[in-house]
Amino acid sequence: MGRILSRGLLALGLALAMGSAAQARPDPARMNAGELAAFTLALPKGGELHNHISGAAFPEDLLAWAVADGLCVDIQALALTGPCQPSDTLKPAAKVLADDVLRSAFYDSMTTRHPGFRDRSGHDQFFSAFDRFGATRPERIADMMAGVLNGLARQNTFYLEAMVTPQGFATRARGSQAGWKGGDLKAQKAALEALGLDDLVKAAMAGTDTMEQRTRAILKCDTSTPEPGCAVTVRYLVQTIRVGPPEQTFAQIAMGVALVRKDPRWVGLQLVAPEDSPQALQYYDLHMAMFDLLTDHGRLAPVALHAGELTLKFATPEALSDHIAKAVRVAGAHRIGHGVDLPGEAGARALAAEMAAKGILVEVNLTSNAHILELGKETHPYGWFRQTGVPVSLSTDDAGILRTDLSHEYARAVDYGASYGDLVTSARNAIAFSFLAGEGLWRDPGAYRKPAGACAGQLGQANPRPGPCADLVGSSDKAREQWRYEHLLQTFEAQWG
Numbered sequence: 001m002g003r004i005l006s007r008g009l010l011a012l013g014l015a016l017a018m019g020s021a022a023q024a025r026p027d028p029a030r031m032n033a034g035e036l037a038a039f040t041l042a043l044p045k046g047g048e049l050h051n052h053i054s055g056a057a058f059p060e061d062l063l064a065w066a067v068a069d070g071l072c073v074d075i076q077a078l079a080l081t082g083p084c085q086p087s088d089t090l091k092p093a094a095k096v097l098a099d100d101v102l103r104s105a106f107y108d109s110m111t112t113r114h115p116g117f118r119d120r121s122g123h124d125q126f127f128s129a130f131d132r133f134g135a136t137r138p139e140r141i142a143d144m145m146a147g148v149l150n151g152l153a154r155q156n157t158f159y160l161e162a163m164v165t166p167q168g169f170a171t172r173a174r175g176s177q178a179g180w181k182g183g184d185l186k187a188q189k190a191a192l193e194a195l196g197l198d199d200l201v202k203a204a205m206a207g208t209d210t211m212e213q214r215t216r217a218i219l220k221c222d223t224s225t226p227e228p229g230c231a232v233t234v235r236y237l238v239q240t241i242r243v244g245p246p247e248q249t250f251a252q253i254a255m256g257v258a259l260v261r262k263d264p265r266w267v268g269l270q271l272v273a274p275e276d277s278p279q280a281l282q283y284y285d286l287h288m289a290m291f292d293l294l295t296d297h298g299r300l301a302p303v304a305l306h307a308g309e310l311t312l313k314f315a316t317p318e319a320l321s322d323h324i325a326k327a328v329r330v331a332g333a334h335r336i337g338h339g340v341d342l343p344g345e346a347g348a349r350a351l352a353a354e355m356a357a358k359g360i361l362v363e364v365n366l367t368s369n370a371h372i373l374e375l376g377k378e379t380h381p382y383g384w385f386r387q388t389g390v391p392v393s394l395s396t397d398d399a400g401i402l403r404t405d406l407s408h409e410y411a412r413a414v415d416y417g418a419s420y421g422d423l424v425t426s427a428r429n430a431i432a433f434s435f436l437a438g439e440g441l442w443r444d445p446g447a448y449r450k451p452a453g454a455c456a457g458q459l460g461q462a463n464p465r466p467g468p469c470a471d472l473v474g475s476s477d478k479a480r481e482q483w484r485y486e487h488l489l490q491t492f493e494a495q496w497g
């Protein structure tokens with residue numbers, strides 16, 4: 001009897017903690033398209049862990065900045081070029097903006113919205129787009145960031161882990177200066193250390209200051225009318241590039257580790273660029289060994305890696321057999337970007353079980369995978385990830401090029417079979433599996449049945465009670481964001497329906 005009573009009380013306590021005691025849970029699977037769009041927009045989605053800021057800009061903004069910055073458009077290549085010297089093929093961006101046909105073609109060129117544009121596959125259209133807007137002035141990264149932050153806040157989402165490449169050219173040049181030591185990574189490290197990285201770390205920190213100041217100015221954060229994006233907490237991931245000479249990638253990883261250890265705004269590393277490119281394939285094992293050595297298997301700096309963003313259309317069966325396994329077991333990755341080839345890797349079920357047990361999350365980008373890899377509802381492994389217990393969180397990847405946003409990713413997830421509970425778990429995972437500092441509010445990240453003892457029975461309220469819970473929320477970045485999320489969720493659930 002006592003046992004039944006205590007279990008009943010426990011269930012009630014949990015229901016209260018989850019903020020769902022009185023309301024029936026929404027059922028997005030039964031909603032029509034309009035209702036689902038409004039629902040996923042309003043739903044608090046926790047945060048976003050996979051967002052390349054340079055790919056997040058929409059072409060409407062790229063063109064407006066090009067006009068303001070006096071850039072030209074090469075109307076044959078439909079690409080931005082530097083300071084404008086008009087000619088037969090180079091037109092001022094202002095003229096392109098004013099010309100309905102050219103403007104539309106420019107937007108097609110910068111995005112994946114027009115399938116088969118110029119006979120390119122979605123994959124080639126996507127990856128080549130970066131070159132076509134590469135002439136955008138570097139300081140516009142702050143404008144891009146401002147757009148992303150406002151966009152997330154409008155979607156009731158307040159944490160961002162943004163992928164940015166700090167001091168990319170200078171760091172890769174330092175790698176070239178060190179030269180290649182024939183694959184002896186310890187010798188490589190010594191050669192780089194002899195040249196030093198402190199100046200690059202310092203420049204990266206100063207660059208972060210400048211970017212943040214410009215972003216805050218654009219968003220009017222220090223005025224009486226701040227824009228919504230000011231309320232979003234931001235941390236950065238160092239983007240390292242997997243193409244090009246290996247000594248350059250090595251230098252980027254080494255500098256990234258030094259930056260993460262020095263500047264708390266930078267919380268982890270990523271490895272980007274097409275995983276199916278010849279150099280990415282050729283150096284894959286080498287890159288994993290570099291991460292292992294330079295991060296001490298993820299202990300010196302947390303690592304999230306793009307891995308398994310492959311299908312047979314883009315890579316050989318051999319390449320499809322082990323990239324995620326090596327990212328997890330060799331490099332020490334804490335998270336995997338995309339991971340869609342997981343079911344096809346050797347020993348896939350054991351690997352999935354290992355990832356579930358270790359809490360290695362897959363950042364799932366459904367629209368990206370549909371446009372670039374041609375993986376749709378019938379073929380995407382999103383359902384299998386959930387079935388095998390691999391933690392997942394939905395994200396946009398490159399929202400501007402793919403013309404999506406986080407709310408649309410959540411709506412697409414429903415179309416792929418996600419329940420309301422799956423959506424809430426994705427949102428909670430976006431904070432629990434983030435690289436934010438501090439202890440979390442959950443003892444069971446991924447399951448969310450056991451709140452940390454200090455805050456048990458309080459989650460969902462506006463403010464923690466003074467005492468151990470308030471102390472935890474006040475001292476831990478992660479707990480603070482989780483606290484904010486649970487209150488947003490409780491408020492949403494009380495209002496919806």
Ligand SMILES: [Zn+2]
Binds near residue numbers: 052306337397
């Ligand atoms: Zn990505």
